[in-house]
Each structure stands twice: as structure tokens, then as C-alpha cells.
Amino acid sequence: xxxxxxxxxxxxxxxxxxxxxxxxxxxxxxxxxxxxxxxxxxxxxxxxxxxxxxxxxxxxxxxxxxxxxxxxxxxxxxxxxxxxxxxxxxxxxxxxxxxxxxxxxxxxxxxxxxxxxxxxxxxxxxxxxxxxxxxxxxxxxxxxxxxxxxxxxxxxxxxxxxxxxxxxxxxxxxxxxxxxxxxxxxxxxxxxxxxxxxxxxxxxxxxxxxxxxxxxxxxxxxxxxxxxxxxxxxxxxxxxxxxxxxxxxxxxxxxxxxxxxxxxxxxxxxxxxxxxxxxxxxxxxxxxxxxxxxxxxxxxxxxxxxxxxxxxxxxxxxxxxxxxxxxxxxxxxxxxxxxxxxxxxxxxxxxxxxxxxxxxxxxxxxxxxxxxxxxxxxxxxxxxxxxxxxxxxxxxxxxxxxxxxx
Numbered sequence: 521x522x523x524x525x526x527x528x529x530x531x532x533x534x535x536x537x538x539x540x541x542x543x544x545x546x547x548x549x550x551x552x553x554x555x556x557x558x559x560x561x562x563x564x565x566x567x568x569x570x571x572x573x574x575x576x577x578x579x580x581x582x583x584x585x586x587x588x589x590x591x592x593x594x595x596x597x598x599x600x601x602x603x604x605x606x607x608x609x610x611x612x613x614x615x616x617x618x619x620x621x622x623x624x625x626x627x628x629x630x631x632x633x634x635x636x637x638x639x640x641x642x643x644x645x646x647x648x649x650x651x652x653x654x655x656x657x658x659x660x661x662x663x664x665x666x667x668x669x670x671x672x673x674x675x676x677x678x679x680x681x682x683x684x685x686x687x688x689x690x691x692x693x694x695x696x697x698x699x700x701x702x703x704x705x706x707x708x709x710x711x712x713x714x715x716x717x718x719x720x721x722x723x724x725x726x727x728x729x730x731x732x733x734x735x736x737x738x739x740x741x742x743x744x745x746x747x748x749x750x751x752x753x754x755x756x757x758x759x760x761x762x763x764x765x766x767x768x769x770x771x772x773x774x775x776x777x778x779x780x781x782x783x784x785x786x787x788x789x790x791x792x793x794x795x796x797x798x799x800x801x802x803x804x805x806x807x808x809x810x811x812x813x814x815x816x817x818x819x820x821x822x823x824x825x826x827x828x829x830x831x832x833x834x835x836x837x838x839x840x841x842x843x844x845x846x847x848x849x850x851x852x853x854x855x856x857x858x859x860x861x862x863x864x865x866x867x868x869x870x871x872x873x874x875x876x877x878x879x880x881x882x883x884x885x886x887x888x889x890x891x892x893x894x895x896x897x898x899x900x901x902x903x904x905x906x907x908x909x910x911x912x913x914x915x916x917x918x919x920x921x922x923x924x925x926x
Contacts, residue, residue, distance in 0.1 A: 562704025
């Protein structure tokens with residue numbers, strides 16, 4: 521460990537990991553000054569009392585950085601427009617929050633003249649990569665301290681022992697110590713009984729943003745989302761800011777058991793992990809946006825975007841937000857969204873999102889052409905010539921095979 525570090529900026533949540541890191545840093549780096557930074561990306565009540573707790577455990581000060589608006593507008597919406605979903609299930613809730621937080625850490629570290637930035641990510645997780653790649657993007661020479669990779673503590677039980685020995689206040693117990701991450705977009709749950717994939721999650725015990733489908737109302741909820749150039753701007757005709765929109769979508773989705781995922785994912789660091797994710801509003805938003813694209817995008821663009829979405833999701837999951845490729849992909853996505861303007865009506869019912877209609881001035885659907893009734897636009901005889909040309913390579917191959925057999 522380096523001993524010439526006098527001031528450290530710590531990514532601070534007030535959870536178990538970062539709470540004990542404050543006294544640990546002071547013990548191991550010659551009583552260095554620790555400046556705690558809590559990024560407000562929508563944790564709500566979790567931020568309550570953090571300043572008192574941080575200072576009580578040894579921090580000199582606490583910054584609370586309100587990043588909610590930037591989080592939704594600059595990170596969530598671009599990812600939704602891209603249609604990026606990791607491994608068909610994960611809506612990237614933790615992934616795209618980390619680069620934003622790390623960027624703010626660097627800004628504060630530079631302003632404070634800090635020698636290092638510290639974080640509480642484990643050596644087994646993805647977040648260490650996401651934080652550190654973002655830090656390198658803006659402060660390539662900054663020292664990074666990752667205690668989980670260098671200290672003697674090996675488990676969360678040992679963390680609790682350390683906290684108790686150093687009088688660090690905790691709001692968890694050994695029995696309810698799920699590892700959680702919460703923001704405006706989602707809430708993740710990992711650890712304890714979830715570590716065994718054979719165990720069925722106890723949703724009644726786990727869920728916080730909503731209810732399980734079996735407890736959802738028997739009456740469906742209808743919701744209409746209006747988009748302008750791929751960005752949601754209204755709910756049920758009411759224009760609202762991005763942060764309020766996410767709150768309202770989360771409420772509607774949570775009440776109807778929407779967005780609960782039990783995922784066994786492939787981590788970037790090479791292992792599989794199991795977690796339960798709650799993303800009620802995000803699940804609704806992805807569904808609505810894709811429905812509008814079905815209506816407004818041409819076939820080639822729609823299909824190519826689906827391919828691009830896989831790469832975009834990998835980049836975000838891997839912490840490569842601040843890279844030329846991610847920025848280039850976002851530029852392409854934005855160029856496709858000019859026509860993605862209109863309204864999508866959805867029915868929410870016991871964990872299901874059911875399409876209830878979509879309209880747009882840019883709709884490429886033409887009822888006169890698509891109808892099964894008589895029309896004067898589409899000459900069905902033309903299809904024969906089209907099929908002959910489209911199938912010409914198949915026809916030639918078949919004829920060659922027949923000639924060889926003769």
C-alpha cells in the first residue's frame with residue numbers, strides 16, 4: 521500500500537462496504553483525509569442521515585451530488601433508444617449509473633486536490649471495471665484504491681465484524697444482508713439464498729419497488745406514453761420532466777407486478793452470478809419504445825438496430841460508456857429516431873404488458889396496402905416475378921444438382 525496518500529475521495533453509499541472503508545483508509549494510509557461522495561441517482565431515503573454517518577466514521581466531509589436528471593436524460597434514454605438489453609433480460613440498471621458516478625468523483629477529486637479515488641467494489645464484480653474505466657477516461661494518472669482487492673477481509677460476515685469492532689453503525693443484520701443497488705431505474709438483489717440457483721426467490725420478502733404478479737390488482741391499468749424522436753415526453757397526455765416520468769412509470773409498473781427478473785448472468789470477470797432485478801418503469805419504457813419503432817422504422821433499419829443493440833448492451837455492461845465506439849453507436853441510433861414520434865397505449869395486468877394501440881404521423885403502416893380486402897394499390901400478380909428473382913440462386917443450385925445426377 522502507498523503511504524504518501526494524504527487525501528482520498530471515496531465513492532460512498534453508506535452501505536456496509538463503503539462504511540468500513542472510511543476507517544480502513546485512515547488506518548492504512550497514515551490517517552489520510554477521506555472525502556465521501558454520495559451520488560444521488562434516485563436512492564431516495566437511503567441518502568438520509570449520510571452526512572452524520574460519514575463524519576462519525578471518519579470522513580472530513582460529504583458531498584451529495586444530485587445526478588438524477590443527468591442520469592435519466594444522458595444515460596438511460598440513450599440506452600433505451602438503442603434498445604440495449606444484456607443477455608435478453610438485464611436492463612443495465614447498475615451498469616450505466618457507474619460511469620456517471622465515476623465522472624463526478626473525478627470532478628470532485630480534481631477540485632479537492634485529492635491524491636486518490638477509492639471505491640467499495642469487490643474484486644469479483646463488474647462495478648470495479650465500470651468505475652475504473654470511467655476514472656481512466658477523465659483522470660488517467662489518478663491513483664485508484666480498491667480495498668476489496670488488497671485488504672484481509674474475505675467475506676461480508678468479516679465486514680460486519682470489522683464494523684462492530686470500529687463502532688460503525690449498520691442498518692443490516694447477518695440474516696438480511698442482501699447486496700443491493702438502487703437507483704431511479706432499478707433495484708438489484710444478490711447474495712444469501714439467491715446464491716444457489718436452485719432456490720426459488722421469495723418475492724414477498726425481497727421486492728421493494730412493487731409486488732409480485734399474484735398480488736397485483738385484478739383490474740388492468742392503462743397507460744399511454746408519448747415519444748418525441750425516441751424520447752418519452754408525456755404520460756397519459758401530461759408533459760413531465762424525465763425524473764418525474766421515471767417515478768410515475770415505476771409506480772404504475774410496481775403496482776402491477778411489472779419488471780421482475782430472476783437472472784443468472786455472465787459477468788465480465790468470467791463467472792456466473794445470480795440476482796433478482798426490479799425494473800418496473802424501465803420495462804414499460806423499453807416495451808413502449810420498441811412498439812413505436814415497429815410502427816415507424818423501415819425493415820432494414822429496424823433489423824440493423826436489433827443487431828447493434830447487442831453490441832451496445834455489451835459496451836454498457838462492460839463499463840465502456842466513455843469510448844469512441846459507444847459514442848458512435850449512439851450517434852447512429854439518434855439518426856434513426858427522427859421518426860420515432862407518437863403515442864403508445866399499454867395495458868398493465870399482473871406482470872404482463874399488453875399492447876393496446878400505437879399511433880404516429882410517421883407510421884409506415886398503410887392499411888390500404890396491408891388489407892386482406894380488395895384494393896387498387898397492390899397487384900398480387902407482381903409477387904410471382906419477385907419470388908422468381910428472389911429465389912433465383914436457389915433455383916440455379918437445384919438445377920445444377922439435378923444435372924449432376926443425370
